[in-house]
Amino acid sequence: MSTTTTDLQNEIDAHATHDDHHHGPEKGLLRWVKTTNHKDIGTLYIWFAFAMLLIGGGMAMYIRAELFQPGMQFFDPQFFNQMTTLHGLIMVFGAIMPAFVGLANWQIPLMIGAKDMALPRMNNWSFWILPFAGMMLISTLFMEGGGPAFGWTFYAPLSTTFAPDSTDFFIFAVHMLGFSSIMGAINVIATIMNMRAPDMKLMDMPLFVWTWFITAFLLIAAMPVLAGAVTMMLTDRNFGTSFFDAAGGGDPVMFQHIFWFFGHPEVYIMILPAFGIVSQIIPTFARKPLFGYSSMVYASASIALLSFVVWAHHMFLTGMPIAGQMYFMYATIMISVPTGVKVFNWVTTMWRGSMTFETPMLWAVAFVILFTIGGFSGLMLGIAPADIQYHDTYFVVAHFHYVLVTGALFSIIAAVFYWLPKWCGRMYNEKLAKIHFWWAVISVNVLFFPQHFLGLAGMPRRIPDYSLQFADFNMISSIGGFAFGASFILLTYIIVDAIRNGEKVTDERVWDSAKGLEWTVATPAPYHTFDTPPDEKQILAESSHIHVEGVH
Amino acid sequence: MLGKRFSPHLSFISHLKKNLSLIKTILLSLIFTPQLVHAEYGLNLPKGVTSISRDIYGLHMLIFWVCVGIAVLVFGVMIWSMIFHRKSRGAVASNFHESTAVELVWTLVPLAVLIAIAFPATKVLIDLENTEKADMTVKITGYQWKWQYEYMDEGVSFFSSLNKASSDATRDDAARAKNPNYLLDVDNRLVLPTGKRIRFLMTSNDVIHSWWVRDLGVKQDANPGFINDSWAKIDVPGVYRGQCAELCGKDHGFMPIVVEAKSEADYKAWIGEQKERQKAAAAAGDREWSKDELMAQGQKVYSGSCASCHGVTGQGIPGVFPAITGSPIASGDIKTHINIVLNGKAGTAMQAFGKQLNDSDLAAVITYERNALGNSKGDLVQPSTIKSAR
Numbered sequence: 001m002s003t004t005t006t007d008l009q010n011e012i013d014a015h016a017t018h019d020d021h022h023h024g025p026e027k028g029l030l031r032w033v034k035t036t037n038h039k040d041i042g043t044l045y046i047w048f049a050f051a052m053l054l055i056g057g058g059m060a061m062y063i064r065a066e067l068f069q070p071g072m073q074f075f076d077p078q079f080f081n082q083m084t085t086l087h088g089l090i091m092v093f094g095a096i097m098p099a100f101v102g103l104a105n106w107q108i109p110l111m112i113g114a115k116d117m118a119l120p121r122m123n124n125w126s127f128w129i130l131p132f133a134g135m136m137l138i139s140t141l142f143m144e145g146g147g148p149a150f151g152w153t154f155y156a157p158l159s160t161t162f163a164p165d166s167t168d169f170f171i172f173a174v175h176m177l178g179f180s181s182i183m184g185a186i187n188v189i190a191t192i193m194n195m196r197a198p199d200m201k202l203m204d205m206p207l208f209v210w211t212w213f214i215t216a217f218l219l220i221a222a223m224p225v226l227a228g229a230v231t232m233m234l235t236d237r238n239f240g241t242s243f244f245d246a247a248g249g250g251d252p253v254m255f256q257h258i259f260w261f262f263g264h265p266e267v268y269i270m271i272l273p274a275f276g277i278v279s280q281i282i283p284t285f286a287r288k289p290l291f292g293y294s295s296m297v298y299a300s301a302s303i304a305l306l307s308f309v310v311w312a313h314h315m316f317l318t319g320m321p322i323a324g325q326m327y328f329m330y331a332t333i334m335i336s337v338p339t340g341v342k343v344f345n346w347v348t349t350m351w352r353g354s355m356t357f358e359t360p361m362l363w364a365v366a367f368v369i370l371f372t373i374g375g376f377s378g379l380m381l382g383i384a385p386a387d388i389q390y391h392d393t394y395f396v397v398a399h400f401h402y403v404l405v406t407g408a409l410f411s412i413i414a415a416v417f418y419w420l421p422k423w424c425g426r427m428y429n430e431k432l433a434k435i436h437f438w439w440a441v442i443s444v445n446v447l448f449f450p451q452h453f454l455g456l457a458g459m460p461r462r463i464p465d466y467s468l469q470f471a472d473f474n475m476i477s478s479i480g481g482f483a484f485g486a487s488f489i490l491l492t493y494i495i496v497d498a499i500r501n502g503e504k505v506t507d508e509r510v511w512d513s514a515k516g517l518e519w520t521v522a523t524p525a526p527y528h529t530f531d532t533p534p535d536e537k538q539i540l541a542e543s544s545h546i547h548v549e550g551v552h
Numbered sequence: 553m554l555g556k557r558f559s560p561h562l563s564f565i566s567h568l569k570k571n572l573s574l575i576k577t578i579l580l581s582l583i584f585t586p587q588l589v590h591a592e593y594g595l596n597l598p599k600g601v602t603s604i605s606r607d608i609y610g611l612h613m614l615i616f617w618v619c620v621g622i623a624v625l626v627f628g629v630m631i632w633s634m635i636f637h638r639k640s641r642g643a644v645a646s647n648f649h650e651s652t653a654v655e656l657v658w659t660l661v662p663l664a665v666l667i668a669i670a671f672p673a674t675k676v677l678i679d680l681e682n683t684e685k686a687d688m689t690v691k692i693t694g695y696q697w698k699w700q701y702e703y704m705d706e707g708v709s710f711f712s713s714l715n716k717a718s719s720d721a722t723r724d725d726a727a728r729a730k731n732p733n734y735l736l737d738v739d740n741r742l743v744l745p746t747g748k749r750i751r752f753l754m755t756s757n758d759v760i761h762s763w764w765v766r767d768l769g770v771k772q773d774a775n776p777g778f779i780n781d782s783w784a785k786i787d788v789p790g791v792y793r794g795q796c797a798e799l800c801g802k803d804h805g806f807m808p809i810v811v812e813a814k815s816e817a818d819y820k821a822w823i824g825e826q827k828e829r830q831k832a833a834a835a836a837g838d839r840e841w842s843k844d845e846l847m848a849q850g851q852k853v854y855s856g857s858c859a860s861c862h863g864v865t866g867q868g869i870p871g872v873f874p875a876i877t878g879s880p881i882a883s884g885d886i887k888t889h890i891n892i893v894l895n896g897k898a899g900t901a902m903q904a905f906g907k908q909l910n911d912s913d914l915a916a917v918i919t920y921e922r923n924a925l926g927n928s929k930g931d932l933v934q935p936s937t938i939k940s941a942r
Contacts, residue, residue, distance in 0.1 A: 072722045078802045145871025151799045158759040162901050164872055246777020252760055253775060289649040318773045319780035322681040333666050344658045347630045354645040355638045376619035385676040386611045388771045389597055392797040457594030458766045460797045463805030467735045
């Protein structure tokens with residue numbers, strides 16, 4: 001276009017002189033609308049995710065209230081189905097994924113010695129799409145015919161021919177969420193490839209950066225597939241195509257293939273960054289380098305590759321040929337090998353360390369144990385013949401809540417406690433935070449563990465009412481659910497209290513044996529960091545996985 | 553009578569209002585829990601009554617104990633180190649951070665364990681996918697929200713849906729407490745012989761359903777436009793209950809399955825009865841019906857086949873299911889009305905009831921819709937009219 005290289009150079013020079021004396025953020029509300037600063041955008045993402053977590057959690061409370069005892073108490077079944085659908089969608093697309101993107105925004109530039117994200121304006125845009133997509137999704141509840149009521153997996157033809165009119169708004173919301181995720185992922189890849197401190201080799205990168213790097217590729221590959229699925233739904237619903245309608249030559253099972261080709265990588269999109277977080281936290285509080293850094297990187301990459309070739313293990317009962325079932329069974333249980341390697345590495349990192357159990361470490365340890373339990377039930381579900389009895393029961397509900405709540409969500413909470421003092425220069429109340437941890441970790445198990453029994457006893461998922469034999473465990477599960485839900489009131493207090501009145505922290509390192517470039521900038525982290533990239537010596541000294549004698 | 557239990561359409565706001573009583577109910581039920589609790593503590597999968605269900609149970613236990621073994625090992629090491637390798641006990645951190653040998657061991661050993669599990673799993677899979685050499689075939693069709701069973705070799709076919717005692721009890725605590733099979737009971741059971749290899753064919757008329765009876769070790773999706781199969785050979789006579797396992801819309805939680813396994817002689821007798829019943833029903837379609845007869849039968853058919861969508865009072869659910877009350881079809885031309893009930897409406901949830909109901913039931917329900925539920929068209933439909941319209 002009209003911009004020549006000279007123009008560009010002049011502009012860069014102008015900026016360079018201008019930015020010599022950094023000014024802070026703009027004042028007022030517009031700061032947040034216009035910001036291109038990775039720290040601001042990270043903050044926005046995390047607060048948005050937290051708001052969505054509370055909304056989705058509120059829906060979960062409704063669900064557990066209806067299931068508290070047999071009979072229909074509060075809902076008609078149609079509304080119950082809307083609640084389960086939106087609970088799932090909001091938690092996946094509104095809470096977990098944006099929270100991880102927020103953490104990536106804050107931490108990746110700090111951890112690789114970069115000034116900011118590579119594409120700051122797109123960064124702003126990819127955040128600001130989210131609130132609108134989220135609002136559109138929630139607004140469907142107030143439309144005639146109600147919101148989407150076909151489960152977060154929205155299987156056709158229930159989501160096409162048999163769905164309420166508001167489904168078209170749902171489709172548009174999913175498209176927007178997809179745009180946001182893809183742009184976020186492009187930004188992460190561009191940042192890591194181009195903005196990394198020149199002396200930082202790929203194998204010097206902290207595990208959180210590595211796992212996010214891999215996750216970003218998964219996002220770019222998987223989200224367009226989801227966009228394709230909802231677009232086919234849109235044309236099936238409105239323009240007379242029949243991709244998923246057998247009467248017109250289509251196939252409803254094809255919808256599931258397309259959905260899970262997105263959906264299974266999506267599962268790892270929500271857990272790989274969690275692996276990264278835990279790999280940062282455990283070495284800090286074990287005061288020992290991470291065991292098997294390179295095998296952790298390779299394991300993450302193999303999990304990511306395998307995640308693309310196992311999708312149909314969600315579909316063993318759709319009438320798949322026996323060869324297909326065998327292949328997907330073998331490929332699926334194969335994933336437990338690299339996942340196991342990760343767990344063994346964390347445990348070995350703890351082994352003969354010098355451990356303390358500050359709040360982030362407590363959450364990380366709970367993650368390792370409870371995620372592993374979710375992994376065990378995942379292994380059981382992967383055995384195709386056994387899946388006949390587990391599929392679409394509460395056993396599955398228990399399984400994916402163990403990996404997503406005590407897995408992904410716990411890692412996010414761990415990350416917030418771990419990095420919060422660096423972000424705002426204030427320490428949270430350790431005593432309250434520990435009380436909160438025990439409250440949450442006990443209640444979440446009361447909530448989800450009995451659901452294994454319910455599933456094995458024969459309770460299908462997504463039912464608003466159940467026969468009397470399931471009454472006891474449902475009541476226990478609901479009580480755990482209410483207690484776990486209430487724990488978030490305390491969490492909100494702890495976080496707000498830390499930000500406003502927390503004890504001031506000025507030590508750059510915050511945690512005595514934390515390693516990583518983020519711990520070399522001032523506390524709280526200034527608005528602009530790493531104007532000059534860190535040098536090789538500093539990078540090696542801060543690498544948590546390679547112990548360099550005599551440098552530190 | 554699903555429509556009565558669920559008020560036609562409750563807005564979001566009215567839900568919020570209703571839930572003000574939530575805390576009260578929860579506190580009350582906590583206090584009265586002892587009366588409510590009369591359930592068995594089912595902790596594990598039952599073994600079931602077919603060779604497949606027992607094989608699956610065996611696999612389930614095998615993989616479960618493998619997981620327990622790994623858990624004891626991993627969590628044991630972890631807990632040990634959390635107790636003994638803590639700073640407060642004066643533990644000094646080591647520095648080891650790599651060992652190719654160890655990494656190799658914990659990659660290869662789990663791999664070997666998995667291969668060991670894969671062998672029996674594959675064997676069971678091959679067995680349960682082999683639906684050949686069946687003694688008899690039952691075709692199962694899922695409908696929103698009931699099942700149709702067709703005995704392919706006998707010409708017997710019927711629908712099976714949630715029984716009235718269950719549907720009446722969803723908002724009645726006392727009735728529920730008296731009903732041990734609440735939500736797991738149907739009007740017409742699927743009766744099967746023991747000791748025979750039975751092949752099931754699954755398909756659906758509308759959305760995807762999944763036919764699941766745990767004790768038989770059978771769960772298979774019923775896809776519209778496609779046919780899946782599965783098989784079972786039941787060893788022990790008895791009543792085995794299950795539910796639809798795939799979310800299929802509003803009343804997904806209310807379409808149970810009841811299988812009654814009988815000895816071969818009893819099964820033969822039962823099949824004979826069914827054939828007689830079907831003959832009698834066909835004969836009823838050949839005579840003229842009075843208005844009272846039509847209206848009485850029509851109300852029965854309406855609550856069984858129509859009310860779950862269109863509502864007991866005919867109000868429907870705005871934006872999802874249209875109302876019958878004052879509808880242009882139920883108060884308009886009778887031919888259009890017969891046509892839509894017989895053939896359904898493509899692209900909507902309206903089913904083709906011509907395949908589900910006999911002539912007299914169709915005549916009765918159409919008469920009922922035109923002369924009740926707030927409509928008073930005054931005209932009658934006779935079974936003979938339906939017969940000629942088919």
